[in-house]
Amino acid sequence: MCTVLYVSPLSANSYRAKLVLDLLGVSHETRKVDLRTGEHRRQPFLSLNPLGHVPVLDEDGRIIRDSHAIVFHVAQRHGKPWLPDAVHAEILQWLFFDATELHHGIGLARNQLHFGIPTNLEAAQSRATKAMGVLEARLKAHDWLVGDSPTLADLACYPFVSIRDQAGIHGAWPALEAWSRRIEALPGFRSMPHAMDS
Numbered sequence: 220m221c222t223v224l225y226v227s228p229l230s231a232n233s234y235r236a237k238l239v240l241d242l243l244g245v246s247h248e249t250r251k252v253d254l255r256t257g258e259h260r261r262q263p264f265l266s267l268n269p270l271g272h273v274p275v276l277d278e279d280g281r282i283i284r285d286s287h288a289i290v291f292h293v294a295q296r297h298g299k300p301w302l303p304d305a306v307h308a309e310i311l312q313w314l315f316f317d318a319t320e321l322h323h324g325i326g327l328a329r330n331q332l333h334f335g336i337p338t339n340l341e342a343a344q345s346r347a348t349k350a351m352g353v354l355e356a357r358l359k360a361h362d363w364l365v366g367d368s369p370t371l372a373d374l375a376c377y378p379f380v381s382i383r384d385q386a387g388i389h390g391a392w393p394a395l396e397a398w399s400r401r402i403e404a405l406p407g408f409r410s411m412p413h414a415m416d417s
């Protein structure tokens with residue numbers, strides 16, 4: 220089987236997909252797409268993803284775009300313990316939380332502060348801060364977002380949380396910090412952007 224993951228080292232969404240493939244030990248090739256030169260807005264990349272977004276997974280010609288769809292697919296195929304059947308809905312709840320609250324909060328605020336892409340910074344930072352509070356409340360009472368062991372929910376939310384300082388999001392969230400350290404201690408963990416080196 221030939222599996223290729225198209226990424227950008229600058230992209231937290233790419234990091235999510237890469238982290239899951241690596242932690243599950245899925246053999247794959249990582250190909251970097253140069254966002255700075257607009258490679259993602261030209262062919263041949265557009266034929267992989269007409270939205271012009273990374274990441275994209277090419278699994279023997281089966282093309283899957285969107286990091287959340289990619290990690291769900293990969294965990295279904297290779298990582299059942301990360302996606303227990305009984306809690307798919309709870310895990311999806313956190314995947315969508317990431318795709319909405321963290322993306323529109325931390326992601327957009329970082330886009331402006333780090334890359335100069337204009338946004339409503341105040342609104343994005345306020346959404347991010349509220350989302351941090353939601354995570355902190357859950358993690359004060361539990362080690363992991365779903366159940367008693369790490370799942371896809373944790374891996375999906377970690378990337379944006381880990382770069383929140385680049386979005387100007389600072390605060391005291393001790394349970395969130397402790398959860399981050401638990402994820403970073405998982406065998407095979409690599410931080411962003413080093414995860415995308417190979």
Ligand SMILES: N[C@@H](CCC(=O)N[C@@H](CS)C(=O)NCC(=O)O)C(=O)O
Pocket residue numbers: 229230231232233254259271272273274284285286287318
């Ligand atoms: N929901 C998508 C979002 C993908 C996305 O926004 N990717 C960004 C990088 S983090 C991108 O490719 N941006 C390029 C652009 O918008 O021009 C996912 O989770 O993969």
